[in-house]
Amino acid sequence: xxxxxIRELEAIRSKFVLMSEIVLENAGxxxxxxxxxxxxxxxxVVDRDKDVDRLENEIDADSIRYMTLRQPVASDMRLxxxxxxxxxxxxxxxxxAKAIAKRVKMIKKETIAAATLRCIPEMAENAIGMLxxxxxxxxxxxxxxxxxxxxxxxxxxxMNRSNFEEYGQLMTQRxxxxxxxxxxxxxxxxxxxxxxxxxxxxxxxxxxxxGKEVRHSGIKSKVD
Amino acid sequence: MSHTFQQKEFKAxxxxxxxxxxxxxxxxKIRDFDFFYGDSQVLFDLNLDIPKQxxxxxxxxxxxxxxxxxxxxxxxxxxxxxxxxxxxxxxDDYSIFDPLLEVIxxxxxxxxxxxxxxxxxxxxxxxxxxxxxxxxxxxxxxxDEVVERSLRGAALWExxxxxxxxxxxxLSGGQMQRLCIARAIANRPEIxxxxxxxxxxxxxxxxxxxxxxxxxxxxxxxxxxxxNMQQAARVSDRxxxxxxxxxIEYDETQKIFMNPGQKQTEDYVSGRFx
Ligand SMILES: Nc1ncnc2c1ncn2[C@@H]1O[C@H](COP(=O)(O)OP(=O)(O)OP(=O)(O)O)[C@@H](O)[C@H]1O
Ligand SMILES: [Mg+2]
Numbered sequence: 001x002x003x004x005x006i007r008e009l010e011a012i013r014s015k016f017v018l019m020s021e022i023v024l025e026n027a028g029x030x031x032x033x034x035x036x037x038x039x040x041x042x043x044x045v046v047d048r049d050k051d052v053d054r055l056e057n058e059i060d061a062d063s064i065r066y067m068t069l070r071q072p073v074a075s076d077m078r079l080x081x082x083x084x085x086x087x088x089x090x091x092x093x094x095x096x097a098k099a100i101a102k103r104v105k106m107i108k109k110e111t112i113a114a115a116t117l118r119c120i121p122e123m124a125e126n127a128i129g130m131l132x133x134x135x136x137x138x139x140x141x142x143x144x145x146x147x148x149x150x151x152x153x154x155x156x157x158x159m160n161r162s163n164f165e166e167y168g169q170l171m172t173q174r175x176x177x178x179x180x181x182x183x184x185x186x187x188x189x190x191x192x193x194x195x196x197x198x199x200x201x202x203x204x205x206x207x208x209x210x211g212k213e214v215r216h217s218g219i220k221s222k223v224d
Numbered sequence: 225m226s227h228t229f230q231q232k233e234f235k236a237x238x239x240x241x242x243x244x245x246x247x248x249x250x251x252x253k254i255r256d257f258d259f260f261y262g263d264s265q266v267l268f269d270l271n272l273d274i275p276k277q278x279x280x281x282x283x284x285x286x287x288x289x290x291x292x293x294x295x296x297x298x299x300x301x302x303x304x305x306x307x308x309x310x311x312x313x314x315x316d317d318y319s320i321f322d323p324l325l326e327v328i329x330x331x332x333x334x335x336x337x338x339x340x341x342x343x344x345x346x347x348x349x350x351x352x353x354x355x356x357x358x359x360x361x362x363x364x365x366x367x368d369e370v371v372e373r374s375l376r377g378a379a380l381w382e383x384x385x386x387x388x389x390x391x392x393x394x395l396s397g398g399q400m401q402r403l404c405i406a407r408a409i410a411n412r413p414e415i416x417x418x419x420x421x422x423x424x425x426x427x428x429x430x431x432x433x434x435x436x437x438x439x440x441x442x443x444x445x446x447x448x449x450x451x452n453m454q455q456a457a458r459v460s461d462r463x464x465x466x467x468x469x470x471x472i473e474y475d476e477t478q479k480i481f482m483n484p485g486q487k488q489t490e491d492y493v494s495g496r497f498x
Contacts, residue, residue, distance in 0.1 A: 003496065070495075071454055074484055
Protein backbone atom coordinates (compact mmCIF):
# COMPACT_ATOMS: atom_id res chain seq x y z
CA UNK A 1 0.00 0.00 0.00
CA UNK A 2 1.14 3.50 -0.78
CA UNK A 3 2.08 5.55 2.28
CA UNK A 4 -0.53 8.22 3.04
CA UNK A 5 1.89 11.09 2.60
CA ILE A 6 2.44 10.11 -1.02
CA ARG A 7 -1.26 10.81 -1.51
CA GLU A 8 -0.84 14.22 0.13
CA LEU A 9 1.88 15.01 -2.37
CA GLU A 10 -0.39 13.83 -5.16
CA ALA A 11 -3.13 16.16 -3.90
CA ILE A 12 -0.77 19.15 -4.10
CA ARG A 13 0.16 18.17 -7.62
CA SER A 14 -3.50 17.89 -8.64
CA LYS A 15 -4.21 21.34 -7.25
CA PHE A 16 -1.35 22.70 -9.31
CA VAL A 17 -2.84 21.09 -12.43
CA LEU A 18 -6.26 22.56 -11.60
CA MET A 19 -4.75 26.01 -11.16
CA SER A 20 -2.96 25.78 -14.49
CA GLU A 21 -6.18 24.72 -16.26
CA ILE A 22 -8.05 27.74 -14.86
CA VAL A 23 -5.21 30.07 -15.84
CA LEU A 24 -5.07 28.61 -19.36
CA GLU A 25 -8.78 29.02 -19.79
CA ASN A 26 -8.70 32.57 -18.45
CA ALA A 27 -5.91 33.58 -20.78
CA GLY A 28 -7.79 32.13 -23.76
CA UNK A 29 -11.02 33.87 -22.71
CA UNK A 30 -9.23 37.20 -22.31
CA UNK A 31 -8.01 37.04 -25.91
CA UNK A 32 -11.46 35.95 -27.09
CA UNK A 33 -13.05 38.88 -25.24
CA UNK A 34 -10.57 41.18 -26.93
CA UNK A 35 -11.26 39.87 -30.42
CA UNK A 36 -15.05 40.03 -29.94
CA UNK A 37 -14.99 43.14 -27.72
CA UNK A 38 -17.11 41.03 -25.38
CA UNK A 39 -17.34 42.93 -22.10
CA UNK A 40 -19.28 40.17 -20.32
CA UNK A 41 -16.62 37.59 -21.06
CA UNK A 42 -13.99 40.12 -20.01
CA UNK A 43 -15.75 40.55 -16.67
CA UNK A 44 -15.83 36.76 -16.18
CA VAL A 45 -12.07 36.68 -16.63
CA VAL A 46 -11.64 39.38 -13.99
CA ASP A 47 -13.92 37.52 -11.58
CA ARG A 48 -12.30 34.13 -12.07
CA ASP A 49 -8.87 35.51 -11.26
CA LYS A 50 -9.83 35.39 -7.58
CA ASP A 51 -9.89 31.58 -7.81
CA VAL A 52 -6.39 31.67 -9.21
CA ASP A 53 -5.15 33.78 -6.30
CA ARG A 54 -6.86 31.51 -3.80
CA LEU A 55 -5.29 28.40 -5.33
CA GLU A 56 -1.85 29.99 -5.27
CA ASN A 57 -2.17 30.59 -1.54
CA GLU A 58 -3.48 27.09 -0.93
CA ILE A 59 -0.77 25.33 -2.90
CA ASP A 60 1.97 27.37 -1.21
CA ALA A 61 0.53 26.65 2.22
CA ASP A 62 0.11 22.94 1.46
CA SER A 63 3.67 22.74 0.15
CA ILE A 64 5.18 24.50 3.15
CA ARG A 65 3.19 22.31 5.52
CA TYR A 66 4.37 19.20 3.70
CA MET A 67 8.00 20.34 3.83
CA THR A 68 7.72 21.05 7.54
CA LEU A 69 5.98 17.86 8.58
CA ARG A 70 7.37 15.35 6.09
CA GLN A 71 10.84 16.65 5.40
CA PRO A 72 10.84 15.52 1.79
CA VAL A 73 14.05 14.90 -0.15
CA ALA A 74 15.15 14.34 -3.74
CA SER A 75 12.41 14.55 -6.38
CA ASP A 76 9.66 15.06 -3.77
CA MET A 77 11.44 18.18 -2.57
CA ARG A 78 11.94 19.35 -6.15
CA LEU A 79 8.26 18.85 -6.92
CA UNK A 80 7.31 21.08 -3.99
CA UNK A 81 9.73 23.86 -4.85
CA UNK A 82 8.54 23.66 -8.44
CA UNK A 83 4.93 23.91 -7.25
CA UNK A 84 5.75 27.01 -5.20
CA UNK A 85 7.69 28.67 -8.01
CA UNK A 86 5.25 27.46 -10.65
CA UNK A 87 2.17 28.82 -8.83
CA UNK A 88 3.89 32.18 -8.74
CA UNK A 89 4.29 32.11 -12.53
CA UNK A 90 0.72 30.90 -13.02
CA UNK A 91 -0.60 33.63 -10.76
CA UNK A 92 1.25 36.21 -12.83
CA UNK A 93 -0.20 34.77 -16.04
CA UNK A 94 -3.61 35.12 -14.37
CA UNK A 95 -2.81 38.79 -13.66
CA UNK A 96 -1.83 39.34 -17.29
CA ALA A 97 -5.09 37.72 -18.45
CA LYS A 98 -6.97 40.02 -16.10
CA ALA A 99 -5.03 43.03 -17.41
CA ILE A 100 -5.92 42.10 -21.00
CA ALA A 101 -9.59 41.67 -20.04
CA LYS A 102 -9.62 45.09 -18.37
CA ARG A 103 -8.26 46.76 -21.50
CA VAL A 104 -11.13 45.46 -23.64
CA LYS A 105 -13.34 48.41 -22.75
CA MET A 106 -10.63 50.91 -23.77
CA ILE A 107 -10.67 49.60 -27.32
CA LYS A 108 -12.91 51.13 -30.00
CA LYS A 109 -14.81 49.04 -32.52
CA GLU A 110 -13.23 50.84 -35.47
CA THR A 111 -9.72 50.04 -34.26
CA ILE A 112 -10.57 46.34 -34.33
CA ALA A 113 -12.61 46.71 -37.52
CA ALA A 114 -9.65 48.20 -39.32
CA ALA A 115 -7.94 44.87 -38.70
CA THR A 116 -5.30 46.51 -36.59
CA LEU A 117 -5.17 43.54 -34.27
CA ARG A 118 -2.28 42.52 -36.50
CA CYS A 119 -0.47 39.54 -35.12
CA ILE A 120 -2.03 39.69 -31.65
CA PRO A 121 -4.26 36.59 -32.11
CA GLU A 122 -1.39 34.56 -33.52
CA MET A 123 0.96 35.82 -30.83
CA ALA A 124 -1.57 34.90 -28.16
CA GLU A 125 -2.03 31.47 -29.67
CA ASN A 126 1.73 30.96 -29.48
CA ALA A 127 2.03 32.18 -25.91
CA ILE A 128 -0.94 30.20 -24.61
CA GLY A 129 0.26 27.15 -26.58
CA MET A 130 3.64 27.52 -24.87
CA LEU A 131 1.94 27.64 -21.48
CA UNK A 132 -0.12 24.54 -22.33
CA UNK A 133 3.04 22.67 -23.36
CA UNK A 134 4.98 23.89 -20.32
CA UNK A 135 2.29 22.60 -17.97
CA UNK A 136 2.09 19.32 -19.92
CA UNK A 137 5.89 19.01 -19.80
CA UNK A 138 5.78 19.47 -16.04
CA UNK A 139 3.01 16.92 -15.60
CA UNK A 140 4.47 14.37 -18.00
CA UNK A 141 8.08 15.01 -16.89
CA UNK A 142 8.91 15.62 -20.54
CA UNK A 143 12.11 17.61 -20.96
CA UNK A 144 11.93 17.52 -24.77
CA UNK A 145 8.62 19.33 -24.68
CA UNK A 146 10.00 21.79 -22.13
CA UNK A 147 12.95 22.56 -24.42
CA UNK A 148 10.48 23.23 -27.22
CA UNK A 149 8.73 25.86 -25.10
CA UNK A 150 12.00 27.60 -24.27
CA UNK A 151 12.90 27.61 -27.96
CA UNK A 152 9.65 29.33 -28.96
CA UNK A 153 9.98 32.29 -26.61
CA UNK A 154 12.01 34.27 -29.13
CA UNK A 155 9.24 34.28 -31.74
CA UNK A 156 6.84 35.83 -29.27
CA UNK A 157 9.45 38.43 -28.29
CA UNK A 158 9.93 39.34 -31.95
CA MET A 159 6.18 39.69 -32.52
CA ASN A 160 5.92 41.98 -29.51
CA ARG A 161 8.70 44.18 -30.84
CA SER A 162 7.08 44.55 -34.23
CA ASN A 163 3.73 45.35 -32.56
CA PHE A 164 5.38 48.15 -30.62
CA GLU A 165 6.76 49.67 -33.79
CA GLU A 166 3.63 49.35 -35.87
CA TYR A 167 1.19 50.56 -33.22
CA GLY A 168 3.57 53.42 -32.46
CA GLN A 169 3.45 54.51 -36.07
CA LEU A 170 -0.33 54.11 -36.28
CA MET A 171 -0.75 56.35 -33.25
CA THR A 172 0.74 59.31 -35.11
CA GLN A 173 -1.60 58.68 -38.05
CA ARG A 174 -4.81 57.97 -36.12
CA UNK A 175 -4.74 60.26 -33.13
CA UNK A 176 -8.43 59.70 -32.27
CA UNK A 177 -7.73 56.01 -31.72
CA UNK A 178 -4.63 56.65 -29.63
CA UNK A 179 -6.20 55.15 -26.48
CA UNK A 180 -7.22 51.96 -28.34
CA UNK A 181 -3.80 51.63 -29.86
CA UNK A 182 -2.09 52.18 -26.52
CA UNK A 183 -4.31 49.45 -25.06
CA UNK A 184 -3.19 47.09 -27.83
CA UNK A 185 0.48 47.85 -27.11
CA UNK A 186 -0.14 46.93 -23.48
CA UNK A 187 -2.01 43.78 -24.50
CA UNK A 188 0.92 42.79 -26.68
CA UNK A 189 3.24 43.30 -23.72
CA UNK A 190 0.96 41.16 -21.52
CA UNK A 191 1.05 38.33 -24.05
CA UNK A 192 4.82 38.56 -24.21
CA UNK A 193 4.90 38.25 -20.40
CA UNK A 194 2.67 35.17 -20.56
CA UNK A 195 5.25 33.53 -22.84
CA UNK A 196 7.99 34.47 -20.35
CA UNK A 197 6.12 32.76 -17.52
CA UNK A 198 5.54 29.71 -19.74
CA UNK A 199 9.29 29.63 -20.30
CA UNK A 200 9.91 29.76 -16.53
CA UNK A 201 7.56 26.84 -15.98
CA UNK A 202 9.32 24.89 -18.76
CA UNK A 203 12.64 25.51 -16.98
CA UNK A 204 11.08 24.28 -13.76
CA UNK A 205 9.95 21.13 -15.58
CA UNK A 206 13.55 20.46 -16.59
CA UNK A 207 14.68 21.04 -12.99
CA UNK A 208 12.02 18.67 -11.70
CA UNK A 209 13.10 15.85 -13.98
CA UNK A 210 16.87 16.27 -13.98
CA GLY A 211 17.65 18.20 -10.81
CA LYS A 212 19.55 20.62 -13.03
CA GLU A 213 18.95 24.33 -12.78
CA VAL A 214 18.75 25.72 -16.31
CA ARG A 215 17.72 29.28 -15.52
CA HIS A 216 20.35 31.87 -16.36
CA SER A 217 22.45 29.13 -17.95
CA GLY A 218 22.22 30.40 -21.50
CA ILE A 219 20.05 27.44 -22.43
CA LYS A 220 17.88 29.77 -24.50
CA SER A 221 20.71 30.43 -26.89
CA LYS A 222 21.82 26.79 -26.79
CA VAL A 223 18.45 25.31 -27.75
CA ASP A 224 18.21 27.36 -30.96
CA MET B 225 26.17 -0.74 -8.07
CA SER B 226 27.82 2.60 -8.65
CA HIS B 227 31.54 2.65 -9.12
CA THR B 228 31.67 6.10 -10.62
CA PHE B 229 32.28 7.80 -7.33
CA GLN B 230 35.47 5.91 -6.62
CA GLN B 231 36.76 6.71 -10.04
CA LYS B 232 35.95 10.39 -9.63
CA GLU B 233 37.66 10.41 -6.25
CA PHE B 234 40.67 8.62 -7.69
CA LYS B 235 41.09 11.26 -10.38
CA ALA B 236 40.71 14.05 -7.86
CA UNK B 237 43.50 12.50 -5.83
CA UNK B 238 45.81 12.33 -8.79
CA UNK B 239 45.27 15.87 -9.96
CA UNK B 240 45.18 17.32 -6.46
CA UNK B 241 48.32 15.54 -5.37
CA UNK B 242 50.51 18.59 -5.83
CA UNK B 243 48.19 21.00 -4.12
CA UNK B 244 47.76 18.89 -1.00
CA UNK B 245 50.70 16.53 -0.70
CA UNK B 246 49.79 15.33 2.77
CA UNK B 247 46.11 14.74 2.20
CA UNK B 248 45.04 11.16 1.86
CA UNK B 249 41.40 11.15 0.87
CA UNK B 250 40.82 7.43 0.78
CA UNK B 251 41.74 6.12 4.16
CA UNK B 252 39.71 2.99 4.58
CA LYS B 253 39.36 0.90 1.46
CA ILE B 254 36.89 -1.92 1.19
CA ARG B 255 37.59 -4.20 -1.75
CA ASP B 256 35.48 -7.00 -3.26
CA PHE B 257 34.26 -7.72 0.22
CA ASP B 258 31.94 -10.67 0.90
CA PHE B 259 30.97 -11.70 4.41
CA PHE B 260 29.34 -14.86 5.74
CA TYR B 261 27.81 -15.87 9.07
CA GLY B 262 28.19 -19.62 8.69
CA ASP B 263 26.52 -20.55 5.44
CA SER B 264 24.59 -17.37 5.05
CA GLN B 265 26.20 -14.61 3.05
CA VAL B 266 25.18 -11.17 4.33
CA LEU B 267 27.57 -8.84 2.45
CA PHE B 268 28.12 -9.07 -1.30
CA ASP B 269 31.08 -7.78 -3.26
CA LEU B 270 31.34 -4.43 -1.49
CA ASN B 271 33.68 -1.81 -2.87
CA LEU B 272 33.95 1.58 -1.22
CA ASP B 273 36.59 4.05 -0.14
CA ILE B 274 36.09 5.99 3.05
CA PRO B 275 37.88 9.34 3.12
CA LYS B 276 40.02 10.61 5.96
CA GLN B 277 38.57 13.17 8.36
CA UNK B 278 35.15 13.09 6.84
CA UNK B 279 31.88 11.67 8.09
CA UNK B 280 30.56 8.74 6.10
CA UNK B 281 27.03 7.53 6.79
CA UNK B 282 25.78 3.98 6.20
CA UNK B 283 22.05 3.83 5.57
CA UNK B 284 19.65 1.11 4.52
CA UNK B 285 16.78 -0.99 5.78
CA UNK B 286 17.13 -3.13 8.88
CA UNK B 287 19.17 -6.27 8.27
CA UNK B 288 20.93 -4.97 5.16
CA UNK B 289 24.32 -5.43 6.81
CA UNK B 290 25.36 -1.97 7.99
CA UNK B 291 26.42 -3.10 11.47
CA UNK B 292 28.12 -6.18 10.08
CA UNK B 293 30.26 -4.06 7.78
CA UNK B 294 31.00 -1.54 10.53
CA UNK B 295 32.03 -4.32 12.93
CA UNK B 296 34.32 -5.74 10.27
CA UNK B 297 36.31 -2.52 10.15
CA UNK B 298 37.61 -3.08 13.70
CA UNK B 299 37.27 -6.87 13.46
CA UNK B 300 34.67 -7.05 16.19
CA UNK B 301 33.10 -9.94 14.32
CA UNK B 302 36.16 -12.08 15.11
CA UNK B 303 34.42 -13.12 18.31
CA UNK B 304 31.64 -14.85 16.40
CA UNK B 305 31.99 -18.50 15.39
CA UNK B 306 31.78 -19.54 11.77
CA UNK B 307 32.41 -16.18 10.16
CA UNK B 308 34.30 -15.90 6.92
CA UNK B 309 35.07 -13.24 4.35
CA UNK B 310 36.46 -12.76 0.86
CA UNK B 311 38.19 -9.62 -0.35
CA UNK B 312 39.96 -7.10 1.83
CA UNK B 313 39.68 -4.03 4.00
CA UNK B 314 42.70 -1.78 4.28
CA UNK B 315 43.49 1.18 6.48
CA ASP B 316 46.25 3.37 5.13
CA ASP B 317 46.74 0.65 2.52
CA TYR B 318 47.51 -1.90 5.21
CA SER B 319 45.24 -4.93 5.35
CA ILE B 320 43.38 -5.29 8.64
CA PHE B 321 43.28 -9.05 8.03
CA ASP B 322 47.08 -9.32 7.78
CA PRO B 323 48.02 -12.30 9.98
CA LEU B 324 50.92 -10.29 11.40
CA LEU B 325 48.61 -7.54 12.60
CA GLU B 326 47.62 -7.61 16.25
CA VAL B 327 43.94 -6.98 16.66
CA ILE B 328 44.68 -5.00 19.83
CA UNK B 329 46.76 -2.51 17.90
CA UNK B 330 44.02 -2.22 15.28
CA UNK B 331 41.42 -1.49 17.96
CA UNK B 332 43.68 1.21 19.40
CA UNK B 333 43.34 3.06 16.14
CA UNK B 334 39.59 2.68 16.14
CA UNK B 335 37.07 3.87 18.71
CA UNK B 336 33.58 2.47 18.71
CA UNK B 337 30.30 3.91 19.98
CA UNK B 338 27.21 1.73 20.17
CA UNK B 339 23.50 2.34 19.94
CA UNK B 340 22.96 1.74 23.64
CA UNK B 341 25.47 3.55 25.77
CA UNK B 342 27.32 0.94 27.75
CA UNK B 343 29.36 2.59 30.49
CA UNK B 344 31.21 0.32 32.92
CA UNK B 345 29.82 0.17 36.46
CA UNK B 346 32.53 2.52 37.61
CA UNK B 347 33.07 6.22 38.10
CA UNK B 348 33.03 8.66 35.22
CA UNK B 349 36.79 9.03 35.61
CA UNK B 350 37.48 5.27 35.58
CA UNK B 351 35.29 4.75 32.53
CA UNK B 352 37.59 6.94 30.53
CA UNK B 353 40.96 5.75 31.80
CA UNK B 354 40.02 2.06 31.85
CA UNK B 355 41.68 1.15 28.59
CA UNK B 356 44.81 3.11 29.56
CA UNK B 357 45.05 1.25 32.86
CA UNK B 358 44.67 -2.04 30.98
CA UNK B 359 47.56 -0.91 28.80
CA UNK B 360 49.59 -0.39 31.97
CA UNK B 361 49.55 3.38 32.14
CA UNK B 362 48.85 4.62 35.63
CA UNK B 363 50.59 7.99 36.08
CA UNK B 364 47.99 10.20 37.76
CA UNK B 365 48.91 13.39 35.93
CA UNK B 366 48.74 11.61 32.59
CA UNK B 367 45.39 10.03 33.35
CA ASP B 368 43.98 13.34 34.59
CA GLU B 369 45.01 14.96 31.37
CA VAL B 370 43.41 12.24 29.26
CA VAL B 371 40.17 12.51 31.23
CA GLU B 372 39.94 16.26 30.75
CA ARG B 373 40.90 16.16 27.09
CA SER B 374 38.46 13.35 26.28
CA LEU B 375 35.57 14.90 28.18
CA ARG B 376 36.20 18.25 26.53
CA GLY B 377 36.40 16.49 23.19
CA ALA B 378 33.02 14.89 23.86
CA ALA B 379 31.54 18.23 24.99
CA LEU B 380 30.85 16.83 28.45
CA TRP B 381 33.57 18.37 30.62
CA GLU B 382 31.61 21.37 31.86
CA UNK B 383 28.70 19.17 32.92
CA UNK B 384 30.68 16.58 34.88
CA UNK B 385 33.99 18.12 35.94
CA UNK B 386 32.84 18.40 39.57
CA UNK B 387 31.56 14.83 39.82
CA UNK B 388 34.24 12.74 38.11
CA UNK B 389 34.35 10.22 40.96
CA UNK B 390 30.60 9.61 40.86
CA UNK B 391 29.13 6.58 39.12
CA UNK B 392 28.64 6.81 35.38
CA UNK B 393 25.15 5.40 35.88
CA UNK B 394 24.06 8.69 37.44
CA LEU B 395 24.34 10.43 34.08
CA SER B 396 21.44 11.10 31.74
CA GLY B 397 21.12 9.06 28.54
CA GLY B 398 22.62 11.81 26.42
CA GLN B 399 25.45 12.36 28.90
CA MET B 400 26.17 8.62 29.05
CA GLN B 401 26.38 8.50 25.28
CA ARG B 402 28.82 11.41 25.29
CA LEU B 403 30.78 9.61 28.03
CA CYS B 404 31.03 6.62 25.68
CA ILE B 405 32.30 8.95 22.97
CA ALA B 406 34.83 10.37 25.46
CA ARG B 407 35.91 6.81 26.27
CA ALA B 408 36.16 5.99 22.58
CA ILE B 409 38.48 8.94 21.94
CA ALA B 410 40.59 8.56 25.11
CA ASN B 411 43.15 6.50 23.22
CA ARG B 412 43.34 9.09 20.46
CA PRO B 413 42.12 6.74 17.76
CA GLU B 414 42.12 7.77 14.12
CA ILE B 415 38.77 6.29 13.31
CA UNK B 416 35.45 6.50 15.14
CA UNK B 417 32.78 3.95 14.30
CA UNK B 418 29.29 4.83 15.53
CA UNK B 419 26.38 2.43 15.29
CA UNK B 420 23.11 4.38 15.68
CA UNK B 421 24.59 6.54 18.45
CA UNK B 422 21.52 8.74 18.87
CA UNK B 423 18.66 6.29 18.52
CA UNK B 424 17.88 6.40 22.24
CA UNK B 425 18.33 10.14 22.68
CA UNK B 426 16.01 13.13 22.76
CA UNK B 427 16.37 15.91 20.15
CA UNK B 428 18.53 18.11 22.39
CA UNK B 429 20.98 15.33 23.25
CA UNK B 430 20.91 14.26 19.59
CA UNK B 431 21.69 17.82 18.54
CA UNK B 432 24.67 17.88 20.92
CA UNK B 433 26.04 14.59 19.56
CA UNK B 434 25.57 15.76 15.98
CA UNK B 435 27.38 19.01 16.73
CA UNK B 436 30.10 16.94 18.36
CA UNK B 437 30.42 14.69 15.31
CA UNK B 438 30.79 17.80 13.23
CA UNK B 439 33.68 18.98 15.40
CA UNK B 440 35.30 15.57 15.80
CA UNK B 441 35.78 15.10 12.08
CA UNK B 442 38.56 17.67 12.18
CA UNK B 443 40.59 14.99 13.91
CA UNK B 444 38.86 11.70 13.25
CA UNK B 445 37.56 9.70 10.35
CA UNK B 446 33.99 8.92 11.28
CA UNK B 447 31.67 6.21 10.03
CA UNK B 448 28.13 6.39 11.36
CA UNK B 449 25.24 3.99 10.93
CA UNK B 450 21.90 5.71 11.25
CA UNK B 451 18.25 5.02 10.55
CA ASN B 452 17.46 8.71 10.76
CA MET B 453 17.60 10.11 7.23
CA GLN B 454 17.68 13.71 8.42
CA GLN B 455 20.59 12.82 10.68
CA ALA B 456 22.53 11.28 7.82
CA ALA B 457 21.78 14.38 5.75
CA ARG B 458 22.85 16.73 8.56
CA VAL B 459 26.06 15.11 9.76
CA SER B 460 27.65 13.24 6.90
CA ASP B 461 29.78 14.21 3.94
CA ARG B 462 29.17 10.98 2.13
CA UNK B 463 26.42 8.45 2.28
CA UNK B 464 26.42 4.79 1.33
CA UNK B 465 23.06 3.12 0.76
CA UNK B 466 22.94 -0.63 1.28
CA UNK B 467 20.17 -3.05 0.41
CA UNK B 468 20.20 -6.79 1.12
CA UNK B 469 23.94 -6.79 1.69
CA UNK B 470 24.78 -4.93 -1.49
CA UNK B 471 26.04 -1.40 -1.92
CA ILE B 472 23.44 0.26 -4.11
CA GLU B 473 24.83 3.77 -4.21
CA TYR B 474 27.66 5.73 -2.60
CA ASP B 475 28.11 9.41 -3.23
CA GLU B 476 28.28 12.90 -1.76
CA THR B 477 25.53 13.12 0.86
CA GLN B 478 23.91 16.05 -0.87
CA LYS B 479 23.73 14.08 -4.11
CA ILE B 480 22.13 11.12 -2.33
CA PHE B 481 19.46 13.32 -0.77
CA MET B 482 18.92 15.82 -3.57
CA ASN B 483 19.22 13.80 -6.70
CA PRO B 484 20.28 10.18 -6.23
CA GLY B 485 21.36 8.17 -9.25
CA GLN B 486 19.46 4.99 -8.39
CA LYS B 487 15.70 4.63 -8.13
CA GLN B 488 16.09 2.31 -5.11
CA THR B 489 18.04 4.99 -3.27
CA GLU B 490 15.45 7.63 -4.08
CA ASP B 491 12.65 5.35 -2.89
CA TYR B 492 14.47 4.65 0.35
CA VAL B 493 15.49 8.22 1.26
CA SER B 494 12.02 9.52 0.41
CA GLY B 495 10.26 6.87 2.50
CA ARG B 496 8.71 4.90 -0.34
CA PHE B 497 10.33 1.61 0.56
CA UNK B 498 8.63 -1.72 0.98
N1 LIG C 1 25.85 -13.03 14.80
C1 LIG C 1 25.11 -13.29 13.74
N2 LIG C 1 24.91 -14.53 13.29
C2 LIG C 1 24.18 -14.78 12.19
N3 LIG C 1 23.58 -13.84 11.46
C3 LIG C 1 23.73 -12.58 11.84
C4 LIG C 1 24.49 -12.22 12.99
N4 LIG C 1 24.46 -10.88 13.12
C5 LIG C 1 23.71 -10.42 12.10
N5 LIG C 1 23.27 -11.42 11.31
C6 LIG C 1 22.46 -11.32 10.09
O1 LIG C 1 23.17 -10.56 9.14
C7 LIG C 1 22.32 -9.68 8.43
C8 LIG C 1 22.84 -8.25 8.58
O2 LIG C 1 22.69 -7.86 9.93
P1 LIG C 1 23.20 -6.48 10.47
O3 LIG C 1 23.04 -6.46 11.95
O4 LIG C 1 24.53 -6.17 9.93
O5 LIG C 1 22.14 -5.50 9.78
P2 LIG C 1 21.90 -3.93 9.99
O6 LIG C 1 21.86 -3.33 8.65
O7 LIG C 1 22.86 -3.39 10.96
O8 LIG C 1 20.42 -3.93 10.60
P3 LIG C 1 19.78 -2.93 11.70
O9 LIG C 1 19.50 -1.67 10.96
O10 LIG C 1 18.51 -3.62 12.09
O11 LIG C 1 20.75 -2.76 12.81
C9 LIG C 1 20.94 -9.90 8.99
O12 LIG C 1 20.25 -10.76 8.14
C10 LIG C 1 21.18 -10.54 10.34
O13 LIG C 1 20.12 -11.39 10.68
MG1 LIG D 1 22.66 -2.56 12.90
